[in-house]
Amino acid sequence: MEKINENNNFKVPEGYFDSLTDQIMDKVAMEAPIESKNEGFKVPEGYFDSLEDKIYRKLNEGDTQVIALNPYKKYYYIAASVAAVILVYLGVQWNVDGTPTYSDLANTDIENYLEFDDLGISSYELAEMLPIEEMDMNDMLKYRIEDENIVDYINSNIDDFEELNLHDNE
Known part of the structure; x- marks a missing residue:
């Protein structure tokens, strides 16, 4: 065990608890008021007999009717859920x-789908599936090129028209 602290200031005199109950009862008796006949409640004679x-007669009188406090509560729940x-x-x-519809989709949504989803299709296979006959050059370009602009470009940059291979000799 630990050594008891000798500097403990809380001490009880010897025999204090032996006479404590007697001292408390004496104090209560001194402070208690003198009883008079008019104080407190009285029970009629033979009441507890x-x-x-x-009590048993009142218990056996019969069943009492139970009144529901909120009988329409379930109907309120049904109406609220409906x-x-x-x-x-x-x-x-x-x-x-x-x-x-297809027109509701943004072009970036379609591009992201084709680029990031694993379809197992290469870009060459995808190009083969597209109908080339129905496509126009302007469908693939971001800005529309007018025919007269193309003619102006050809006139200014190409010297020999034979190089263009415009004939359907395939």
Whole structure:
């Protein structure tokens, strides 16, 4: 065990707890007021003799009717859930304009899909699938080139028209 601290200032005199209860009872008796006949509550004579019989008679009198405090509570819940379902349905229908079309997609969405999704198709295979007959050069360019601009370019940059190979000799 640890050594008891000798500097402990809390000490109790010897025999203090032996006479403590007697001292407390004496103080309570001195401070208690003198009882008078008019103070407190009185019980009629023989009250507790017949009390048990009275309680048993009241218990056996019959079933009492139970009154529900909120009988329509379940109907409120049903009505609230139906209203919530209708509101959700109308909210979803209101935001839907119809089925999306190809024109609704942004060009960047299509490019990202083709570039980052693993379709297992190379760019050459994708080019083979595109119908070339229906395509125009301006479909592939960002800015539209007018025919007269092409003619001006050819006139200014090409000396020999034979180099162009404009004949359908394939």
